[in-house]
Amino acid sequence: MTRIAFIGGGNMARSLIGGLLKTGIPAAAITVSEPQAESRQSLAREFGVATYAENRLAAAEAEVIVLAVKPQIMPAIHAELRDTLQRNRPLLISIAAGVRLDQLERWFGALPIVRCMPNTPALIGAGATGLCANARVSPPQRAQAQHILDAAGLTRWVDDEALMDTVTGISGSGPAYFFALVEALEDAAVAQGMPRDTARALAAQTCLGAGRMLVESGEAPGELRRRVTSPHGTTQAALESFAANGLPAIVAHAVAAATRRGGELAAELDKT
């Protein structure tokens, strides 16, 4: 039984723990450290995992440690964990946006480290995660990291670390883009007089249906789009409006902003 410790028991840790338990990993294999007493209680109640207020205690016996705190918290935790990590030499998995492998090595020591970027649909097993490893990660540890993230949905290795901020810009932050589009569709329908609950239900189910068709058919999004678009019909009118208002550029700018922000988060930590 591989012992896994989570440092930080917030939204993403919960999503990943939920996924791991569903794959049959016993709750006894998981420890979590979390400063908020209320969160510790709900983690213990919902998942049956051991919780600790102190990071060192949660990490003490672990072979794999998942760093699931905000990037800005990293400097606060490395001082208290460094000795434990140097002694036990676990596999370290960071899910923090922006934080680079070289920064993690500088703070936590020369350990096998996997940097990854999951997303919140991990909570329902429909996550998408990009992973990147440093040279110290052995093939079995690579498989171990993948196994943990596979529990949350789809995984893809990204060998060029420079692309990890792009992963954040596409899939890490991505669920919010689709939620924003559904909000906009809902508001547009309400503005035309539709009751909000009907508008929301229709927009959300359309998002689900389009997503499932994309994933389950394996066909290119352009081909699926063409099949909806009758010549001179309603979809063509809407898509021409998207194009006239620069949708591809709007999306490219948004992804660039998220990607850039990942780099900035890391640069801010270089100053600490």
Ligand SMILES: NC(=O)C1=CN([C@@H]2O[C@H](COP(=O)(O)OP(=O)(O)OC[C@H]3O[C@@H](n4cnc5c(N)ncnc54)[C@H](O)[C@@H]3O)[C@@H](O)[C@H]2O)C=CC1
């Ligand atoms: N929310 C998302 O969609 C995604 C978040 N991430 C990354 O996951 C990490 C966590 O994000 P969330 O779970 O959304 O944040 P969150 O705020 O829900 O969870 C962070 C947890 O860390 C705890 N914490 C604070 N200080 C601590 C300390 N000194 N020691 C241990 N725990 C401490 C907080 O009490 C909180 O429960 C971030 O680095 C973020 O970049 C990655 C992918 C997606």
Ligand SMILES: O=C(O)[C@@H]1CCC=N1
């Ligand atoms: O917004 C953020 O910084 C985090 C990382 C990806 C999703 N949420």
